[in-house]
Amino acid sequence: MHHQALLSFSIAERRLALPLGAIRHIAPVPLLHRPVGAPDFVAGYFDFQGTPVAAIRLDRLLGLGNAQLGLYAPLLILAGDAPALALHVARADGVVRAPAVQPIDEGATLNGCVAGRFSERGETVYLLDAARLLLAVEREKLAAHRVMLQRRLEALDADADDAA
Numbered sequence: 105m106h107h108q109a110l111l112s113f114s115i116a117e118r119r120l121a122l123p124l125g126a127i128r129h130i131a132p133v134p135l136l137h138r139p140v141g142a143p144d145f146v147a148g149y150f151d152f153q154g155t156p157v158a159a160i161r162l163d164r165l166l167g168l169g170n171a172q173l174g175l176y177a178p179l180l181i182l183a184g185d186a187p188a189l190a191l192h193v194a195r196a197d198g199v200v201r202a203p204a205v206q207p208i209d210e211g212a213t214l215n216g217c218v219a220g221r222f223s224e225r226g227e228t229v230y231l232l233d234a235a236r237l238l239l240a241v242e243r244e245k246l247a248a249h250r251v252m253l254q255r256r257l258e259a260l261d262a263d264a265d266d267a268a
Contacts, residue, residue: 107201116168126234128183157188
């Protein structure tokens with residue numbers, strides 16, 4: 105029997121999961137810069153290894169309201185995503201092995217991004233598909249913000265070099 109390794113996490117009193125391969129890093133929340141005109145679900149941007157990363161409030165993106173996110177609520181930095189994304193969640197619950205994920209029709213889920221569900225310790229956990237989290241237009245808007253931020257950072261670096 106194939107057991108898929110997943111990271112289980114919580115937001116707005118729901119347990120969700122992503123395949124371990126979809127997550128690049130788990131990080132504490134740094135100082136975030138929120139550009140004017142950013143969608144409500146964007147908490148802000150931060151620098152991760154020289155790349156501006158959009159911190160996404162998963163509760164708002166999925167229409168779950170505004171969850172209370174404490175001081176130590178982590179960011180799940182996604183692997184291989186353009187623009188770079190991090191999901192701001194209430195807590196990371198740990199790695200689980202799902203023996204049987206029950207598929208869910210794309211149109212019947214939270215913004216169409218839930219690929220399936222499984223039971224873990226008597227609780228339903230929803231498996232997200234990282235590729236379906238954002239609509240194409242949302243990805244384009246985040247990419248435009250990222251380019252703007254990258255240019256501003258480069259201009260700051262150039263000003264610092266000129267002053268030296």
